[in-house]
Amino acid sequence: MKDAKVIELEEVAIRFSGDSGDGMQLTGTLFSDTSALFGNDISTFPDYPSEIRAPQGTVGGVSGFQVQFGKKKITTPGDLAHVLVAMNPAALKANAAFLNPAASIIFDVDSFNEKNFEKAQFKTNDPFTELKLDDYALIPVPITSMTKESLKDLELDNKSILRCKNMFALGLICWMFDRPLDYIEGFIQSKFGKKSPIVAEANLAVLHAGYNYGMNLQHMTPQYIVHPAPIEKGIYRNINGNNATAWGFIAAAEKAGLELFIGSYPITPATDILQALAERKDLGVKSFQAEDEIAGICTTIGAAFAGDLAVTSTSGPGFALKSEALGLSVMAELPIVVVNVQRGGPSTGLPTKTEQSDLLQTLYGRNGESPVVVLAASTPSDCFYFAFLSAKIALERMVPVVLLTDGFLGNGSEPWRVPSMSELPSITPRKAKNPETFLPYNRDPETFAREWAIPGMEGFEHRIGGLEKNNAGGVNQDPENHHKNSMIRAEKVEKVADMIPELEVSGEPEGDLLVIGWGGTYGHMISSVKAMQDAGKKVSLAHFNYIKPLPKNTAEVFSKFKKIVVCELNLGQFASYLRDKLPEFQYHQVNKMKGLPFSVHELVENFEKLLEA
Amino acid sequence: MTKFNYTAKDFKSAAEVRWCPGCGDYAIMNAVQKTMADMDIAHKDFAVISGIGCSSRFPYYMNTYGFHTIHGRAAAIASGVKSANPALTVWVMTGDGDSLAIGGNHFIHLVRRNINLNLVLFNNKIYGLTKGQYSPTSDRGKITKTSPFGTIEDSFVPGQLVLGSRGTFFARAVDSNVKHTQEVLADAAKHEGTSVVEVLQNCVIFNDGIHDFVSDPKFRAERQLLLKKGQPMIFGEQEDKGLILVNGKLTVAKIGENGITREDILVHDPTDDNLGLQVALINMALPEFPVAMGVIRSVEGPVYDQEMGKQIATVQAKRKVTCMDELLKSGNTWTVDGENCSEPVKFFDNKCFG
Numbered sequence: 001m002k003d004a005k006v007i008e009l010e011e012v013a014i015r016f017s018g019d020s021g022d023g024m025q026l027t028g029t030l031f032s033d034t035s036a037l038f039g040n041d042i043s044t045f046p047d048y049p050s051e052i053r054a055p056q057g058t059v060g061g062v063s064g065f066q067v068q069f070g071k072k073k074i075t076t077p078g079d080l081a082h083v084l085v086a087m088n089p090a091a092l093k094a095n096a097a098f099l100n101p102a103a104s105i106i107f108d109v110d111s112f113n114e115k116n117f118e119k120a121q122f123k124t125n126d127p128f129t130e131l132k133l134d135d136y137a138l139i140p141v142p143i144t145s146m147t148k149e150s151l152k153d154l155e156l157d158n159k160s161i162l163r164c165k166n167m168f169a170l171g172l173i174c175w176m177f178d179r180p181l182d183y184i185e186g187f188i189q190s191k192f193g194k195k196s197p198i199v200a201e202a203n204l205a206v207l208h209a210g211y212n213y214g215m216n217l218q219h220m221t222p223q224y225i226v227h228p229a230p231i232e233k234g235i236y237r238n239i240n241g242n243n244a245t246a247w248g249f250i251a252a253a254e255k256a257g258l259e260l261f262i263g264s265y266p267i268t269p270a271t272d273i274l275q276a277l278a279e280r281k282d283l284g285v286k287s288f289q290a291e292d293e294i295a296g297i298c299t300t301i302g303a304a305f306a307g308d309l310a311v312t313s314t315s316g317p318g319f320a321l322k323s324e325a326l327g328l329s330v331m332a333e334l335p336i337v338v339v340n341v342q343r344g345g346p347s348t349g350l351p352t353k354t355e356q357s358d359l360l361q362t363l364y365g366r367n368g369e370s371p372v373v374v375l376a377a378s379t380p381s382d383c384f385y386f387a388f389l390s391a392k393i394a395l396e397r398m399v400p401v402v403l404l405t406d407g408f409l410g411n412g413s414e415p416w417r418v419p420s421m422s423e424l425p426s427i428t429p430r431k432a433k434n435p436e437t438f439l440p441y442n443r444d445p446e447t448f449a450r451e452w453a454i455p456g457m458e459g460f461e462h463r464i465g466g467l468e469k470n471n472a473g474g475v476n477q478d479p480e481n482h483h484k485n486s487m488i489r490a491e492k493v494e495k496v497a498d499m500i501p502e503l504e505v506s507g508e509p510e511g512d513l514l515v516i517g518w519g520g521t522y523g524h525m526i527s528s529v530k531a532m533q534d535a536g537k538k539v540s541l542a543h544f545n546y547i548k549p550l551p552k553n554t555a556e557v558f559s560k561f562k563k564i565v566v567c568e569l570n571l572g573q574f575a576s577y578l579r580d581k582l583p584e585f586q587y588h589q590v591n592k593m594k595g596l597p598f599s600v601h602e603l604v605e606n607f608e609k610l611l612e613a
Numbered sequence: 614m615t616k617f618n619y620t621a622k623d624f625k626s627a628a629e630v631r632w633c634p635g636c637g638d639y640a641i642m643n644a645v646q647k648t649m650a651d652m653d654i655a656h657k658d659f660a661v662i663s664g665i666g667c668s669s670r671f672p673y674y675m676n677t678y679g680f681h682t683i684h685g686r687a688a689a690i691a692s693g694v695k696s697a698n699p700a701l702t703v704w705v706m707t708g709d710g711d712s713l714a715i716g717g718n719h720f721i722h723l724v725r726r727n728i729n730l731n732l733v734l735f736n737n738k739i740y741g742l743t744k745g746q747y748s749p750t751s752d753r754g755k756i757t758k759t760s761p762f763g764t765i766e767d768s769f770v771p772g773q774l775v776l777g778s779r780g781t782f783f784a785r786a787v788d789s790n791v792k793h794t795q796e797v798l799a800d801a802a803k804h805e806g807t808s809v810v811e812v813l814q815n816c817v818i819f820n821d822g823i824h825d826f827v828s829d830p831k832f833r834a835e836r837q838l839l840l841k842k843g844q845p846m847i848f849g850e851q852e853d854k855g856l857i858l859v860n861g862k863l864t865v866a867k868i869g870e871n872g873i874t875r876e877d878i879l880v881h882d883p884t885d886d887n888l889g890l891q892v893a894l895i896n897m898a899l900p901e902f903p904v905a906m907g908v909i910r911s912v913e914g915p916v917y918d919q920e921m922g923k924q925i926a927t928v929q930a931k932r933k934v935t936c937m938d939e940l941l942k943s944g945n946t947w948t949v950d951g952e953n954c955s956e957p958v959k960f961f962d963n964k965c966f967g
Contacts, residue, residue, distance in 0.1 A: 037947050183945070230953035237946045247940065254937045261697050281925045282932035283940065288696055288921075291722035295689040298682070298719070302693020305680055306660070306701065310693070328683050385960045417949070418941040423959045455660040455678035455694070455701050463626070463672050465681030466665075474628055475673065 008225045011070025013078030014173065016166075017095050018087030019056050020049055020063040023166035027085075028065025029413075030187060031170060034179045036238045036415040039228025040069035043523060044240075045077035045597065046411045050268070050351045057119035062094040071227040075379075075523035077412065079599035083176070085169050087111060087143070089127050090120035096131040104137040106172065108165070110144035141213070143168050150209040151202050160199065164206040171210025177224050181211060234417040241380040241409035241520075242269075244416070245313070245339055246276035248387025250283055253309040255388075256395055256427035261308040263288040263299030265318060268351040269407040270341035273313035293321035297338065301325060304334040305464075307454030309391055311337040315407075316345045316358045320365065326400060327366045328466045330489060333441070333450050335394035335429075339387070342406040342520075344595045353595025354408035356519055357570040362402050363548060363577065369486045371493040373397070374548040376404040376519035381416035383409060386545060388424060393496055395429040398449045404547070406520040406569075408597050435459030440473040448492035494549045503551040507533055507540030513611055514561035516587075518544035518574050521598055525567060528603035539607060544574070550581060558585050565590055565610055567603060615653045621646035623656070626676045637788035637814035638668055641735065644794040645704070646675075652802055654702050661704045662691040664711040667742050668735035668814070671706035685716025688723040688732065692917075695730050699918040702802075703730035709750040710740050713769050717749075724778040726917040727806040733798070734771055734811045739820035757819075771811045772895030772909060776888055782808035783895070784908040787828040788815060793839070793906065800908050806916050827904045836899055840907035845878040848903045855879070863893040865902060883911040 016028045025046055032044050047064040054061030068078035080100040086092040086107040099105070117125055124130050128138060147165045167188075174181055185204060192200035214223075239247075253260035262285065264274040278287040286308070290296040296312045303310035314322060319340045329336050342358045344350025362374050373393055377386040383405055390401040432438050432453035440462045441450050453460035463473050468485060470476035505514075506526060513532075517525035522543050529541040542557055544550070558564055565588040566575040575587045590606045592598060624646040632638045649659065659677035663669035665684035672679025678701075682690045687705050695703045712720040712734055723732070739757065740746040746759040750771065754763040775783045782804045786794040794812060801808035813824040827836055838848045838856070846856040847868070855878030857866045866873045883891070894905040934940045 033945060037945070039947075039949065039951075228951070230951065231949055231955070232957040233950050233954045234957045235942055235946050235948055237941075237944065247937075250940070251937045259697070261693070263693055280940070281928035282934050283937070284925055284929065286696060286921060286925070288693070290689065291718055294686065295692070295719055295722070298686045298689035299693030299696065301682075302662070302680075302690040302695075303697035304693075305690070306694045306697035308697040310697070324683055325686060328686075332680070382960070389961075417957055418946070419960065420941075421936075421938050423961065425961050454698075456657055456698065458655070458657045461656050461676060461678050463628075463675070463679035463681065465672070465679075466683050467681065 009070075010072060011068055011074060011078070012083065012177070012224060012226055013066060013068040013081045014083045014085070015064055015066040015081035015095055015098060016085045016169070017062055017064040017091035018166070019090070020052065020054055020061050021056070022063070022087050023163065024063045024065050024087070027166045027170045028067055030184050031173060031179070032067045032069070032413060033238050034174065034183050035067070035069040035177070036236070037183055038179060040071065040226055041074040041229040041231060042067055042069040042238075042414055043074045043077045044413045045408065048352055057088055057090050057116050059090045059094050059120055062091050064091070064095060069226060071229050073229065073231070074414070075527050076597070076600060079601050083173070085173065087165065087169070088120070089116045089122060092127055093120050093122070093131065096133060099133075099136065102137070104139055105133065106139045106141055106169070108143035109140035110142050112140075141172065146209060146213060147206050150205050154198060154202055154205070156198065156202055160202070164202050167203045167206040168210035168213070171207040172214045175211045175214030175223070177226060181207060232417050236415045236417055238413050239381050239384070239416045240272070240411055240413040241377065241383040241405050242272035242341065242411070243276045244381050244383035245377070245387045245403070245405060245410075246273045248384040249277070249309065249311050249337070249391060250280060250285060251384070251421065251424060252388045252391030252427060254421065255424055256309055256391070256429050258307070258309040258429060259284055259286065261286045261288065261300065261303035261310045262312065263290050263296045263303065263310070264313045265290050265293045265296040267293070267315045267318045269343055269410045270313045270315045270318070270339065272410065273339060273341070293318035294325060297322040297325040297336070300336050301329050301332070301334055304329070304336045305454070307452070307456070309395065310335075311339065311391070313339040313341065315341050315343045316361070317348065319358060319361060323366045326372065327368060327370045329400040330366070330370045330372060331466050331468075332464045333398050334400070335398050335452070337387070337390045337394050337401050337403060339403045339405060341410040342404060350595045352407065354406045354520065354597060355570060355593070355595065356406060356521070356568050357573065358404065359547070359570065359573040359577070362404060369490065371490050372548070373399055373401040373493055373496050374404065375401065376545055376547055377409060378519055378522035378543060378545055380409050380412045380414050384416075392425065392427045393499065395427055396449065396499070397447055397492065397496055398430055398452060399492060399496070404519055409520040432457065432460055439471045440464055441469060441471040443488070447495050447498075448488055497549040497552050500546045500549075500551060502553040503542055503544070503557050505540045505542050505557055508538065509540070509557075510560035511538030511540050512562050513537070513539045513607060514558065514564045515539060515541045515607065516544070516564060516566045516574070516578075517541065518547060518568065521567065521569060524598040524600055524603060527600045528598075528607065531600060531604050532607055537607075537611060539611075547574070547577075555582050555584070558582060563588060563610055565607065567598065569593070569598070617653055617655060619650040619653070621650050624649050624676050626674055628673045630674050631670065632667060633818050635817040636667070637737065637816070638671075638735065640788045640791050641733065641794065641812050641814060642671065642674060644791050644798055645733065647795050648798040648802060651799060652702070658700065658702055659704065660694050660701050661706060662687050662694060663706040664716060665742070666708040666711045667816075668706055668708045669711060685711055685714070686719060688712065688716055688719035691730055692723055692726070692728050695728050695918050696921055699729065699922060705730060705732040706735070707732060708735045709738060709748045709771070713749040713771065713774065721774065721778040724775050724780040724807050724809065727781055727914050728917045729805055729919065730807060731798070731801050732807065732809045734809060735814045736771060736811050737814045737816040737820055738768075738823050739816050741816045741819050745819035770895060771809070773892060775809045776892055776895065776910065780809060780910065781806040781912050781914045782908070783910045784808070784810045785813070785904075785906050786810060787813045787824065787906065789828055789830070797907060800911065804911055806914055826899060836903050837906045838897070838903040840881045840883070840894070840905055840909060842881060842883055842908070845875060845880050847875070847878055863890070863897070863902070883908045886912045
């Protein structure tokens with residue numbers, strides 16, 4: 001055991017870990033919010049099992065939440081944790097591989113007993129030796145018994161008492177990192193205060209007990225100082241990717257002067273988008289929980305036909321079910337946005353784990369020539385802007401847009417400087433104006449976007465459908481007409497390149513290695529590329545948010561580097577798309593299929609190998 | 614006194630109608646167009662939504678807003694249309710394959726939600742557009758191209774499905790009886806909530822005459838019971854037969870026999886929430902019973918699209934957040950204004966965003 005000391009750090013990653021019923025997600029979230037309010041930059045990573053309550057004490061049932069915070073810009077939740085809170089032996093086992101060599105391990109010594117060693121399938125009664133963690137700073141804390149002790153005067157049943165254990169751990173960690181408790185206290189009061197004052201009292205008592213335990217036993221636990229980060233001025237809030245996505249749509253509807261409709265079906269990890277929008281009846285959001293994924297997109301298409309900004313949210317398996325209807329919106333040329341919060345596949349796959357393996361499904365997974373615009377958000381907070389932009393493109397170009405996020409972005413959170421609405425660009429829906437000349441498939445000669453006439457508009461009555469059509473919307477299956485329309489639909493999507501920015505390079509515009517990433521891996525990509533740059537390497541990053549169409553200058557950017565490597569959480573889908581679009585370049589690949597984000601360490605290692613080769 | 618003075622003709626589009634000569638769909642379209650004209654609602658406020666199948670070509674022939682969608686999904690798409698804009702008058706044109714097979718899920722959930730639209734179910738007990746395969750309403754044993762030795766499955770009775778889904782309105786009509794179809798459609802149009810009208814429709818090519826035994830006008834009085842609100846359920850050429858309940862079971866009784874008088878015959882009330890009796894009426898089949906025609910059930914219930922609007926209004930009446938700027942700054946926020954802090958950079962600072 002190490003002696004007490006005060007350690008000043010640039011950045012710290014903490015991993016809270018316990019049974020899926022132990023309240024680790026809440027503990028992690030409260031600590032993250034507290035740190036963000038304290039002025040640190042943060043990045044979070046909830047990592048939980050797909051079972052709601054897997055068998056207690058087993059490794060399969062471990063739920064974790066990692067947060068990294070620091071006095072500088074934080075772009076990832078951290079590869080390895082500096083501090084692990086392990087509520088039981090299974091939590092220790094599940095996380096041993098994710099610890100810094102000098103990490104502190106705070107564990108509930110009360111739960112480290114033979115029965116739990118067995119449940120976690122340890123072979124011996126010494127889990128630390130078995131996991132080769134002897135040299136780590138082991139901090140045994142009697143969390144369960146202290147929790148019981150501090151609640152002995154309250155009339156609470158044993159189950160309710162044990163439910164407060166997480167607050168003890170939280171209090172202790174707050175002391176270690178010198179965090180004020182007022183935010184957490186406020187949360188507990190507002191959550192339980194009215195419904196169940198005794199539960200509020202219990203949680204508060206245990207929170208303080210944990211904090212005081214740290215203070216009283218300074219000789220055992222180190223204390224850390226992490227100063228606030230110097231960031232942009234403004235009003236900040238913590239936001240996760242799913243909430244940011246939902247809010248981006250509300251902002252777009254307000255900007256466009258339209259009502260917002262979401263038709264959707266619950267699916268992990270996208271459900272929060274539907275929930276966040278269902279909550280916003282105050283802003284007039286119409287939320288429709290459909291009977292299935294297909295009805296989710298079909299009600300959305302119906303609402304778009306009727307003149308709303310219409311969106312639907314889903315994840316991989318649901319996106320597969322939506323394919324046919326997405327094709328209808330391509331053919332009918334209705335402005336809808338589909339968000340796919342990607343998760344591990346195929347089939348049910350890894351519902352709670354992150355992956356980028358729906359890219360090819362999104363680009364090509366429909367019958368016929370069925371082009372859609374594809375965007376990808378890259379941080380939890382920029383989901384807001386890309387949701388907004390998806391809506392803008394859909395409404396101004398009368399084209400379906402798919403926004404790709406992923407479980408890592410959707411559930412991960414970071415502090416976000418909130419914009420004012422005046423910072424956001426205008427959105428001008430293509431409402432039809434002249435009934436004399438109107439035909440549903442007359443097009444703007446520049447953009448090929450058609451006009452939008454919605455039921456209720458006098459003089460614009462027309463019919464559209466999924467059959468190939470003429471300009472009037474009538475059925476037309478002439479060979480020349482189908483060929484021409486197929487070209488137009490493809491070209492219309494390509495013309496969106498005119499309204500998106502050029503590809504930016506982080507680092508020098510030329511060099512030895514161009515690292516390419518897309519979507520949710522941005523934090524890890526930029527961290528690893530910066531590390532290479534700091535080491536004097538001629539490495540730059542081009543991170544894509546615009547997948548289809550690609551930014552106009554993509555080939556030009558690529559041509560300035562000796563080597564190109566495409567990094568993605570799949571087996572090479574973006575690389576294969578780039579090979580198709582820009583075959584003149586050679587693409588190396590770094591791929592990972594573990595249901596986890598990249599680690600900065602493994603990326604750097606791969607880049608170094610490529611530079612040496 | 615009407616506002617628009619529309620006739621059925623005003624609802625016909627310029628598109629050439631391409632159903633087979635003699636198809637029952639022509640008669641149904643005439644009835645629908647006449648009904649719409651009588652509704653005295655502007656063209657612009659109609660949206661006619663269909664799925665896939667012969668009947669689903671319907672929107673192209675209408676001079677209103679129309680959307681010919683994909684197989685089975687008309688109910689879902691129409692649900693989106695009506696929820697987005699409850700001011701529209703929404704009609705769904707669909708068939709037995711479209712709504713009871715591939716679109717079965719959307720159909721029952723539309724009915725359960727009671728969204729205020731009118732659904733016309735063209736039931737010809739066959740797949741016509743794919744040229745003659747059995748459908749979920751084909752009778753057991755039916756020989757078709759995909760059941761060369763006869764089907765080995767029972768059929769849906771559409772009305773049962775509607776009532777089982779807590780439907781508030783169900784009616785039945787025969788394509789060839791345009792006047793009656795029109796009366797039924799007019800009632801459906803007036804109903805607040807999902808109204809399902811099953812029209813027994815003849816497919817002249819692949820299932821010709823499938824409904825003849827029921828629909829033949831010569832035997833209409835004997836084989837059909839034309840239900841009318843407040844009228845005794847009497848049928849027969851001589852108006853000599855009627856329905857009574859015997860030990861809770863619907864039974865045909867001869868008026869004048871066994872002391873049965875007209876006063877003993879059940880009086881039809883579709884507005885009575887009497888599921889048992891209404892299902893019994895739906896189930897009536899020849900030869901034991903006449904087939905029930907007309908509005909079988911028409912009860913009141915909360916209407917989804919109206920409830921959605923009410924809920925939004927209720928929440929908005931007490932709202933603290935009135936616009937996006939307020940939402941962005943609501944809840945847990947903090948201000949960063951330190952000396953070492955930089956000026957904010959707008960996300961959309963690129964000129965291409967306009």
